[in-house]
Amino acid sequence: MTAASAVYYRLAMGLAERPWLAALFRNLGPFVPLIAAWQIVVLLRIWPRSFLPAPAAVPQAFAFLVTESDLPGQVLRTIYRVTAGGLAGLGLGVLLGAMVGTSRGLHEALRGLIDYLQAVGEIGWLPLFIIWSGFNDRTIILTVAYTVFFPVFFGTMAGILAVPRTLANSVLTLGGGRRHVLWEVLLPGALPAIITGFRVGMGFGWRTVILAEMLIAQLGLGVMMFEARSFFRVDWILVGMVVAGVLWLVTDRFVLLPLESKTIQRWGVQVVER
Amino acid sequence: MADSRAIHRHDHTAREAVLPEDAAKILFDGVTFEYIDAQTGERLRAIDGLTAQIRENEFFCILGPSGCGKSTLLYLVAGLLKPTQGKILVGGRVVKGPGADRGLVFQEYALLPWRTVRENVALGLKIRGVSREERDAVARRFIHLVGLDGFERKYPHELSGGMRQRVAVARTLANSPDVMLMDEPFAAVDAQTRAVLQEELTRIWAQSRLTVVFVTHNVDEAIFLGDRVLIMTPRPARVHSVIPIDIPREERSWAHLDRDPRFAALRGRIGDVMRNLGDGSASNHDRG
Amino acid sequence: MAIPATSLSRPVPRQPAWQTTAIRAVPFAVALAAWWLATSPWGGLPRYVLPSPGAVLDNALELYAKGTLVSAILSSIGRMLLGFAFGSVLGVGLGILVGTNRAVAAFFMPLARFFQAVAGVIWIPLAVLWFGLSWKSVTFIIFNTVFFLVFYNTLMGVQTVPRTLANSILTLGGSRWDVIWEALIPGALPGILVGLRVGVGYGWRSLIAAEIIASGQGLGVLIWEGQRLFRIPDIILGLFLIGLISLTMDKLVFAPLQARTIERWGTSARAPQ
Numbered sequence: 001m002t003a004a005s006a007v008y009y010r011l012a013m014g015l016a017e018r019p020w021l022a023a024l025f026r027n028l029g030p031f032v033p034l035i036a037a038w039q040i041v042v043l044l045r046i047w048p049r050s051f052l053p054a055p056a057a058v059p060q061a062f063a064f065l066v067t068e069s070d071l072p073g074q075v076l077r078t079i080y081r082v083t084a085g086g087l088a089g090l091g092l093g094v095l096l097g098a099m100v101g102t103s104r105g106l107h108e109a110l111r112g113l114i115d116y117l118q119a120v121g122e123i124g125w126l127p128l129f130i131i132w133s134g135f136n137d138r139t140i141i142l143t144v145a146y147t148v149f150f151p152v153f154f155g156t157m158a159g160i161l162a163v164p165r166t167l168a169n170s171v172l173t174l175g176g177g178r179r180h181v182l183w184e185v186l187l188p189g190a191l192p193a194i195i196t197g198f199r200v201g202m203g204f205g206w207r208t209v210i211l212a213e214m215l216i217a218q219l220g221l222g223v224m225m226f227e228a229r230s231f232f233r234v235d236w237i238l239v240g241m242v243v244a245g246v247l248w249l250v251t252d253r254f255v256l257l258p259l260e261s262k263t264i265q266r267w268g269v270q271v272v273e274r
Numbered sequence: 275m276a277d278s279r280a281i282h283r284h285d286h287t288a289r290e291a292v293l294p295e296d297a298a299k300i301l302f303d304g305v306t307f308e309y310i311d312a313q314t315g316e317r318l319r320a321i322d323g324l325t326a327q328i329r330e331n332e333f334f335c336i337l338g339p340s341g342c343g344k345s346t347l348l349y350l351v352a353g354l355l356k357p358t359q360g361k362i363l364v365g366g367r368v369v370k371g372p373g374a375d376r377g378l379v380f381q382e383y384a385l386l387p388w389r390t391v392r393e394n395v396a397l398g399l400k401i402r403g404v405s406r407e408e409r410d411a412v413a414r415r416f417i418h419l420v421g422l423d424g425f426e427r428k429y430p431h432e433l434s435g436g437m438r439q440r441v442a443v444a445r446t447l448a449n450s451p452d453v454m455l456m457d458e459p460f461a462a463v464d465a466q467t468r469a470v471l472q473e474e475l476t477r478i479w480a481q482s483r484l485t486v487v488f489v490t491h492n493v494d495e496a497i498f499l500g501d502r503v504l505i506m507t508p509r510p511a512r513v514h515s516v517i518p519i520d521i522p523r524e525e526r527s528w529a530h531l532d533r534d535p536r537f538a539a540l541r542g543r544i545g546d547v548m549r550n551l552g553d554g555s556a557s558n559h560d561r562g
Numbered sequence: 563m564a565i566p567a568t569s570l571s572r573p574v575p576r577q578p579a580w581q582t583t584a585i586r587a588v589p590f591a592v593a594l595a596a597w598w599l600a601t602s603p604w605g606g607l608p609r610y611v612l613p614s615p616g617a618v619l620d621n622a623l624e625l626y627a628k629g630t631l632v633s634a635i636l637s638s639i640g641r642m643l644l645g646f647a648f649g650s651v652l653g654v655g656l657g658i659l660v661g662t663n664r665a666v667a668a669f670f671m672p673l674a675r676f677f678q679a680v681a682g683v684i685w686i687p688l689a690v691l692w693f694g695l696s697w698k699s700v701t702f703i704i705f706n707t708v709f710f711l712v713f714y715n716t717l718m719g720v721q722t723v724p725r726t727l728a729n730s731i732l733t734l735g736g737s738r739w740d741v742i743w744e745a746l747i748p749g750a751l752p753g754i755l756v757g758l759r760v761g762v763g764y765g766w767r768s769l770i771a772a773e774i775i776a777s778g779q780g781l782g783v784l785i786w787e788g789q790r791l792f793r794i795p796d797i798i799l800g801l802f803l804i805g806l807i808s809l810t811m812d813k814l815v816f817a818p819l820q821a822r823t824i825e826r827w828g829t830s831a832r833a834p835q
């Protein structure tokens with residue numbers, strides 16, 4: 001007991017000097033018992049290997065897929081599709097969100113239609129997209145754009161509506177017109193909400209691209225996972241899931257999240273939210 | 275039209291009231307304004323047939339109980355609201371909408387949170403398409419004027435309330451308006467800074483053709499700054515009286531005023547009026 | 563101090579509800595008219611690109627008469643309810659546990675972050691291998707989607723409850739349970755409701771996706787078979803129903819629920835995760 005706590009203490013002190021090591025420990029530590037339990041289940045032979053391979057099979061499968069089936073190339077293809085679709089959804093979402101956020105008439109008229117289109121969802125449209133546009137990248141990108149559009153749209157609209165009105169008034173009394181109000185006040189004021197919307201949208205868009213690939217593509221991360229299913233390669237599927245999860249976490253933590261907190265902190269969110 | 279309604283209840287204002295129309299920089303002609311509640315559609319009359327005139331280059335103070343409609347009146351002159359009845363003329367032209375000729379210092383500052391102090395002060399110039407070097411120079415001058423050197427690169431949320439108010443004043447001045455509408459601009463400033471800013475403001479005003487409409491809660495401030503002081507009734511706002519401040523400008527400094535009998539008399543008279551109007555918040559003893 | 567209204571959005575008396583509905587119906591009517599016109603002899607859009615509204619309606623009546631339509635709808639809704647029930651109960655429970663217990667949070671959060679990153683449809687291939695092409699796979703996918711949305715929003719709700727609220731209950735002599743019942747759950751309710759509402763929306767979508775791949779029945783199958791067999795009227799009917807059911811769940815169940823609690827208490831929700 002005392003020995004154990006002493007060891008833990010030494011470990012903790014050692015970690016305190018190396019913050020990155022501490023962060024690693026904090027974030028990866030919980031996976032150790034999970035993987036250990038997985039290994040034990042495998043050793044107990046409750047299910048056949050093909051049903052649940054050992055944890056060690058996953059890095060092996062990863063190495064195999066990288067060397068033998070061009071995993072990086074497939075992943076790049078997926079990233080290209082999700083980026084293109086995401087940017088399209090972002091652009092369209094901001095544009096329409098700004099229009100609906102600044103015009104009472106448009107808001108009244110379009111709100112019902114947009115709610116409905118969101119409820120249908122990208123997967124509902126996918127069969128029609130395929131018939132109209134074919135089994136190709138364009139269809140996948142369109143589907144991703146459809147997913148990303150809605151969170152961005154609602155973020156932009158809500159962000160614009162939350163900007164204090166006096167800010168717009170101040171620009172008007174300085175001689176500005178509607179254009180200045182939009183560029184100096186409404187869009188910067190909505191920017192944190194737009195970025196949040198984009199972040200949420202990309203989270204769903206990342207899933208959509210993999211799903212769309214499973215259904216209609218010949219190349220890509222989703223395709224790899226889906227084909228693994230027909231060969232009964234659970235290890236390949238697991239590689240796909242780990243790659244998908246890690247890629248998204250890295251993008252989110254190191255690109256989208258910093259972007260979001262930067263605007264919010266620098267401008268003082270309490271001012272924006274009022 | 276020199277409106278006879280401009281003759282107010284107190285006879286001492288009678289000689290002030292009738293001006294030839296072209297002499298008035300700002301003319302309120304029977305202005306009524308009603309807010310309409312967006313939910314219920316109920317109408318709330320904030321201003322009720324208000325008639326008054328403000329001269330070119332005048333320093334015009336407005337006193338009134340809280341919630342009587344002072345901010346609303348300034349919004350009307352700025353063109354952010356439109357009168358329900360009556361009209362407002364500025365420089366002989368009916369106010370149709372907001373414009374750079376009438377700058378407004380907002381009660382709640384209204385600085386852009388995503389712009390630094392310098393960018394906020396230079397905003398009006400940027401809107402007019404002035405080059406970056408020129409507007410930086412102008413901004414620096416006005417930031418210096420309000421005593422905020424060294425804070426150019428700060429964002430509004432990093433400043434105190436009083437500092438924000440000063441930035442708001444600098445932003446409006448830097449845009450060189452004809453008419454400057456100020457809505458309790460020194461309310462959040464400490465007494466010392468306030469005295470400095472008041473003297474600075476009168477100096478700027480005296481050197482220019484600026485017409486100032488200055489809303490305040492503070493009787494002393496109104497007497498110190500104003501050529502005339504308009505007292506508003508509780509909502510719906512009408513003109514209660516317009517009181518000329520006949521203390522020469524040269525003799526107005528805080529050091530002397532406290533001992534000046536004319537000042538004491540005005541302060542007593544306006545204070546009485548305000549108390550009778552039932553505004554406990556009007557103060558005539560502190561400056562801060 | 564009151565802030566006068568702006569010239570940007572002038573206060574306008576609110577119009578009656580029927581008028582709002584009428585205005586919102588206009589784009590739908592326009593879309594319907596355009597569709598009808600485009601597929602009419604004047605528009606000349608061929609049937610293999612877009613069939614006419616009449617053809618879609620005839621097809622719907624036919625499917626209804628055969629009984630396939632009703633069974634598709636019912637099986638979709640049934641799986642949805644099952645997956646949603648599991649996901650939301652577990653999501654709320656774990657959200658409160660993680661939000662109130664530091665040790666559990668330290669262990670659970672890194673795992674949650676990773677599994678949230680792959681939650682939902684990314685599990686489809688594995689679910690199909692493990693559970694077969696059946697309702698189990700579909701329900702698992704819905705559960706997986708709903709759980710993380712409800713969990714994160716509950717957690718955020720719990721974390722934003724002011725500590726003074728909990729303290730005030732403790733100083734009144736309340737126990738830990740009182741704190742949870744009187745402060746944390748009501749305080750987290752805005753977050754929980756947002757989670758449930760978003761969970762239904764996205765859960766429904768992953769249901770459709772899972773049905774496409776992993777089952778022989780449901781609205782997802784209707785539209786996907788429509789694509790494979792080139793039966794566009796089936797697709798359009800499915801698309802219409804998918805949107806309608808999702809919107810009905812949202813507007814008839816969750817919007818009123820939110821209005822009755824959060825809006826009345828004056829506490830509002832954060833943006834959905």
Ligand SMILES: Nc1ncnc2c1ncn2[C@@H]1O[C@H](COP(=O)(O)OP(=O)(O)OP(=O)(O)O)[C@@H](O)[C@H]1O
Nearest residue numbers: 309320340341342343344345346563564565566567
């Ligand atoms: N946007 C609005 N909608 C409805 N009523 C309003 C609005 N803005 C102000 N009012 C009402 O109009 C009246 C006048 O408001 P105003 O802000 O002009 O008062 P004020 O004299 O500036 O008050 P204070 O001294 O507190 O700043 C108040 O009764 C207020 O409640």
Ligand SMILES: [Mg+2]
Nearest residue numbers: 344345381563
């Ligand atoms: Mg006011």
